[in-house]
Amino acid sequence: MLLGCCRDRVEIGNLTGRHLHRAEGHDVRRLVDRACELGGGNQPDANSSVLLHEEREEERRELDVRSEDVRSVGDRSCDQTDEPRDRRADRHVSGSRPDQAGERRSCGVGLLLPVLPTRPAATPVGECLLQRVPGRSRRQPVRRRVQVRAPVFPELLRVADREGAHGEQSDRAALDSRGMADAAPKQTLWGSETDKAVANFPVSGESIPLPVARWLGRIKAAAARVNAELELLDRDVADRIAAAADRVAAGEFDDQFPIDVFQTGSGTSSNMNANEVIAALAGDGVHPNDHVNMGQSSNDVFPSAVHLAALGEVAHDLLPALELLAASLERKAREFDDVVKSGRTHLMDAVPVTLGQEFGGYAAQVRQGIARVEDAMPRLGQIPLGGTATGTGLNTHPEFAERVRALLAAQTGLTISAPADPFEAQAARDGLVEASGALKVVAVSLTKIANDLRLMGSGPRAGLAEIFLPELQKGSSIMPGKVNPVIPEVVTQVAAQVIGNDQAIAVGGMQGHFELNVFIPMMARNLLDSIKLLASASRLLAEKCVDGIEANREQLERYAEATLAAATALNPYIGYDKASEIVKAAAATGRPLREVAREAGVDEAVLDQALDFHAMAKPHG
Numbered sequence: 001m002l003l004g005c006c007r008d009r010v011e012i013g014n015l016t017g018r019h020l021h022r023a024e025g026h027d028v029r030r031l032v033d034r035a036c037e038l039g040g041g042n043q044p045d046a047n048s049s050v051l052l053h054e055e056r057e058e059e060r061r062e063l064d065v066r067s068e069d070v071r072s073v074g075d076r077s078c079d080q081t082d083e084p085r086d087r088r089a090d091r092h093v094s095g096s097r098p099d100q101a102g103e104r105r106s107c108g109v110g111l112l113l114p115v116l117p118t119r120p121a122a123t124p125v126g127e128c129l130l131q132r133v134p135g136r137s138r139r140q141p142v143r144r145r146v147q148v149r150a151p152v153f154p155e156l157l158r159v160a161d162r163e164g165a166h167g168e169q170s171d172r173a174a175l176d177s178r179g180m181a182d183a184a185p186k187q188t189l190w191g192s193e194t195d196k197a198v199a200n201f202p203v204s205g206e207s208i209p210l211p212v213a214r215w216l217g218r219i220k221a222a223a224a225r226v227n228a229e230l231e232l233l234d235r236d237v238a239d240r241i242a243a244a245a246d247r248v249a250a251g252e253f254d255d256q257f258p259i260d261v262f263q264t265g266s267g268t269s270s271n272m273n274a275n276e277v278i279a280a281l282a283g284d285g286v287h288p289n290d291h292v293n294m295g296q297s298s299n300d301v302f303p304s305a306v307h308l309a310a311l312g313e314v315a316h317d318l319l320p321a322l323e324l325l326a327a328s329l330e331r332k333a334r335e336f337d338d339v340v341k342s343g344r345t346h347l348m349d350a351v352p353v354t355l356g357q358e359f360g361g362y363a364a365q366v367r368q369g370i371a372r373v374e375d376a377m378p379r380l381g382q383i384p385l386g387g388t389a390t391g392t393g394l395n396t397h398p399e400f401a402e403r404v405r406a407l408l409a410a411q412t413g414l415t416i417s418a419p420a421d422p423f424e425a426q427a428a429r430d431g432l433v434e435a436s437g438a439l440k441v442v443a444v445s446l447t448k449i450a451n452d453l454r455l456m457g458s459g460p461r462a463g464l465a466e467i468f469l470p471e472l473q474k475g476s477s478i479m480p481g482k483v484n485p486v487i488p489e490v491v492t493q494v495a496a497q498v499i500g501n502d503q504a505i506a507v508g509g510m511q512g513h514f515e516l517n518v519f520i521p522m523m524a525r526n527l528l529d530s531i532k533l534l535a536s537a538s539r540l541l542a543e544k545c546v547d548g549i550e551a552n553r554e555q556l557e558r559y560a561e562a563t564l565a566a567a568t569a570l571n572p573y574i575g576y577d578k579a580s581e582i583v584k585a586a587a588a589t590g591r592p593l594r595e596v597a598r599e600a601g602v603d604e605a606v607l608d609q610a611l612d613f614h615a616m617a618k619p620h621g
Contacts, residue, residue, distance in 0.1 A: 189256050191276035191288065197269035203262040208270050208521060209528040211309035212302075213257040216274040217248025218408065219305055219385070220292055226403040227294050237285065241292055244281030253277060261525045265511070265518025267302030295396045297388040299426060299516055304383035306524040310435060311380045311414055313531045314373060321538040322370045322442070328542040329363035329449075332356075332549060340613045341466060341556040342563040349563040352613045355466070355551055362449045366538075369442035376435040381415045384425035390515040391426035429517045432527055433509035439530045440502040443495035446537065450488035450495075453545065457485055465555050470548035487545040494537040501526035560613045564593055569610040574602060 207213075221242045228238035247253060256277045263269045275288035286292065293301075337356035342349050386401025388394050393401075402418070409416040419425030459465030475484035505526050508519030560566075564586055570579045578600070586596040594607055 189253065189277045189280040190258070190273055191280070193269070193272040193288075194259060194276055197259045197263060197273070201260040201263045201269070203260045206261050206525070207257050207259060208261050208267075209309065209524055210251070210254050210257075211313055211528060212305050212524050213254060213270070213274065214249050214251055215305040215309045215312070216271065216301065217245045217250075217253075217278065218411070219301060219308075219404070220274060220278055220296075221245035221249060222404045222407040222411070223295060223400070224292070226400055226407065227397075229403065230397050230399065232397060233291060233294055237282070237291055240282040241278060241286060244278045245292075247281065248274065248278060253281075261521050263521055265520060265522075266298050266516060267306070267520050267524075268298035270521070271296075271298035271302050295388075295400045296385075299389050300384045300387040300391075303425075303429065303517070303520050304385040306520055306527075307380055307383050307431060308408070308412075308414065308416065309524070310432065310527050310531065311377060311416075312412065313528060313535075314377060314380070314435070315414060317535040318439075318531050318538075319370060319373065321535040321542075322366055322373075325538040325542040325546070326363050326366040326370065328546040329359050329366060332546060333360035333363055336551050338614070339551050339553055339556055340560045340617050342559040343565070349565050351565045351568050352560045352563065352617045354617045355556060357617065358452070362452070365445040365449065366442075369438075369445050372438040372441055373435070376431070376438045378415060378417070379431040380435050382417050382419045382425060382431060384419055384422065387419075387422040387426045391422040393422070423515065427515050427517060428512045429509050429520065429523055432523050433505055436502045436505040436523075436527050436530060439527075439534060440499055442534055443498040443502075443530075446534070446541070447492050447495040450491040450541065453549070454485035454488040457549075466552055466559070468550040468552060470545060472544060485545075487540055491537045491541050494533045498530040498533055501530045561592070566611055566613065566616065567593055567597070569616050570597065570602065570606070573606045573610060 224233060224238040224241035224245065227233035228235050233241075248256075257270065257273055259269050259273055271293070272288065275292040278292045279286045279288040282292070333356045335356070336359055337354060339355040340352050341355055343351050343353040383405070384391070385404060386393055386396055388396050405416045405418065408414075424430075453467070453469065456464055456466040457469040469483075469485050469488075471483045472486055473483075475482040475486075505523050508523040508526075509517070511517055511519040564583045567579045567583045567586075570582070574582075582593065582597050582600050582602075585591075585600075586593045589596070594611055597607055598604065
């Protein structure tokens with residue numbers, strides 16, 4: 001990303017030259033001053049290009065740099081000259097240009113903020129020239145390079161928006177978690193507190209989970225309606241707040257929540273973000289704190305939004321996905337009910353089982369996982385709303401919390417209840433920890449299932465080759481015809497991530513110091529990530545793998561007949577010791593178990609009765 005400033009226009013674009021921002025008539029000196037404040041650097045000289053950097057024990061210095069690349073941006077030439085583009089590109093840039101008479105004069109200030117090292121592509125002739133600053137100075141070592149990412153550019157763009165000569169709303173550039181440019185809203189609804197948080201937390205480039213932002217809107221809509229019913233809030237103001245918050249809850253303004261998820265541990269910044277956005281939407285006379293936040297504190301509203309977001313995603317996304325997987329496995333259990341195979345314990349041959357029995361076990365694992373998740377949902381639905389700052393309920397009507405919970409439950413159909421104790425609900429996030437623990441068990445179960453499937457599907461010539469997995473794509477860029485168990489591999493990777501998320505959530509749950517837990521945003525991020533990942537992986541496993549599995553019946557029958565563990569069925573007839581001798585002889589000679597047993601004097605009728613593999617797999621019918 002390169003940022004260039006000229007006296008009468010500001011342009012921000014990515015290296016492909018895409019136009020992202022324009023502020024006509026803006027005083028560039030004030031914009032550059034503000035950019036330097038955000039970057040923590042000194043004000044650049046008006047006729048030089050600068051690299052923002054930091055020295056540990058001394059003040060920052062301006063570095064003399066030479067041009068590596070130049071390019072032009074915008075849609076209007078800064079000097080209105082017909083000079084060819086290649087001559088412009090070859091010219092050393094230091095903030096000056098030749099005028100039409102051939103003299104050189106100042107074109108303004110060039111402020112260069114390198115993020116991406118990619119060489120810029122050719123772009124149309126524009127308004128001023130930029131250079132990409134080298135990574136280090138030849139004269140002075142840079143101890144720590146300042147990387148300007150998502151938090152700085154939005155703030156810089158808002159400076160241009162607010163201070164532009166005509167007050168026109170300009171296009172803005174947003175950066176995703178990798179720092180790449182993406183389309184951003186043309187309208188900014190948040191206020192100064194959100195700006196501060198964006199500038200203060202340049203951590204991951206990842207905002208709070210969208211379900212949390214939407215639940216903040218849903219809670220605040222219900223709060224406004226209840227406060228009006230309690231005659232604490234003017235009805236017109238309440239209606240406008242509720243209407244605006246409903247739009248936030250519907251996802252219309254997801255792009256208005258730019259604060260990094262790694263922020264103040266109570267979620268205060270994102271709560272203020274929601275208050276400011278809703279107040280701006282509600283119109284004149286609506287105050288973010290006095291009206292939108294009435295009867296609330298970040299300490300009770302934000303964790304309530306996290307709990308309910310997780311509850312909603314579990315109910316509407318994860319549980320249906322797990323039900324889908326369980327049903328798919330149950331269908332295969334019925335389809336393979338009569339397919340006998342060798343059982344395996346310690347990865348070694350064991351007495352026969354059916355393939356259907358194995359799939360039935362997988363289905364039961366998923367069903368048990370569903371039950372565990374459902375068991376955690378009632379406590380996930382206990383929210384601290386009404387406790388305000390510390391759990392006492394200061395500045396809240398005694399009926400406020402109960403009425404808001406009832407309204408939210410009626411709107412969503414979720415079971416939303418009061419906490420067991422307001423101080424437990426304020427200071428601890430055990431409900432989130434418990435829910436994450438249930439998800440971890442599901443992840444463990446899916447790992448076992450996926451591993452079994454890819455082991456049974458190994459081959460096709462030198463593996464077990466007991467089942468055929470759906471062939472979805474080529475498995476190798478060099479080995480022709482190779483097909484890999486890609487879906488089981490995806491599932492096991494997802495499970496590993498969920499287990500890691502749970503570990504961080506457990507650590508976060510420990511951080512309930514006195515009256516408040518201060519790891520809530522991270523816990524929200526990880527828990528909702530686990531829910532989403534498990535739901536997606538479960539659907540993939542059902543639809544792209546289990547539904548298409550076929551049994552290799554001939555191979556399975558061959559394995560069942562070959563297993564020496566079938567001699568276990570002879571124990572009641574000839575005893576353990578004699579059966580062991582038969583097994584050792586069969587293993588040493590490679591001969592079939594039945595043949596060796598017959599030579600050892602076992603009656604043929606006994607062999608027919610004992611070595612019935614279907615009966616062995618289902619001894620009780």
